[in-house]
Amino acid sequence: MRGKDLLTLGELTPSDLDSILTAAQRLKEGRRARAGSGALSGKSVAMIFEKPSTRTRVSFQVAATELGASPVSLSSSELQLGRGETVEDTGRVLSRYVHCIAARVNSHADLVRLSGSSTVPVVNALSDLYHPVQILADLLTLKEHKGRLKGLRVGWVGDGDNVCNSWAIGAALTGIDFVAATPQGFEPSAEAFKEAQELSKTTGTKVEATTDPREAVQGADCVITDTFVSMGLEAERERRAKAFMPAYQVDASLMSAAKGDAVFMHCLPAHRGEEVTADVIDGARSLVFDEAENRLHTTKALLCFLMLGPKELSGLRL
C-alpha cells in the first residue's frame, strides 16, 4: 500500500487487492453469522456526497454499521463546505472526530486536497477521474462467476469514464486483459491508461484502447459498460447520444461477438435502451445485481484494510 488512502486502485499492490477480495468473500459467506461484527467498534466513518448515490451511500452506511462503526453521511450542502469553508479545513476538522472519510466529489483534485489535509484514511467514493470502490465489487463478482481473475479478458464498450479508468488499473493489478472501445473524443484518461499499462508489464497483461466495439468484445469473458452521461455531464446528453448510439450500445448482437459464456456487467444506475438493451441487462448473463450486492462486502473489507491495517485484516477471525 502506497499511503493511508484509497483515491485510486493504483495505491494498492496486487497482494493488497487480493487480501481485500479474499476478506470480502469471507465477510459475504459469514454475513448471517455476523462475521466481522465489532471489528471497527468505537470508530466512526464520515461520508461526504457532492453528487447523488444509492449503492455507495447505502453500502458504506450498512458496512460501517455491521462492523460496529458509526457512519455519518452528509451532502456537501449540509456542510460548511457548501458555504465556502475550504476542503483543507474540512479535512483537518473531520480528522479530529472520525477514523475514516469517504467522499464523492465533482473534482478529483478536491479529493487530493482532502487527502493531504486529513490525518485519517480518505476513500474515493467516486470522482470525475476514478471509481475504485466499484471495481473492487466488480472484481469479486467476476471471480465468483469465473473462478479466477488471472487470464480473463474484459471488453469495455462506451464512455472512457471514471469506471473505465479504474477498471484499467484493476485489470492490470489482477492479471486481466482489458480492452476499452470508446468513440473518438471520449477516450479513457491518458494518465490512468499509462499507469495501467506500466502495471500490466509487471503482471503480464494487456491494457489497450480502440474505437471498435467488436474488437473490444472479441473473445471477451466479460462485456462491461456504463452510462454515456456521467453525473455532471447532463448538458452533453445530446452530443453524447449522437456519438455513442447505436454503435456503442451493448445489445445481443454485440454480446454474441464475445465468448459463448461471457457475462455482462454494469455498475448501475443503467439506462435501458441507451448504453445497453433491456434483454442484455435483464438477461441470464447479466451480473449487475451481484455486482451491486458485492459493493457491501468489498466495502467492509476495504474499511477494515484502511482502518485496521493489512496485517490486522488478514488476522481477522471472520
Ligand code: CP
Ligand atoms: N455504482 C454506484 O456507484 O452507484 P451509486 O451512484 O448509486 O452510488
Ligand code: NVA
Ligand atoms: N460514470 C458514472 C458512474 C455512476 C456510478 C458517473 O460518474 O455518473
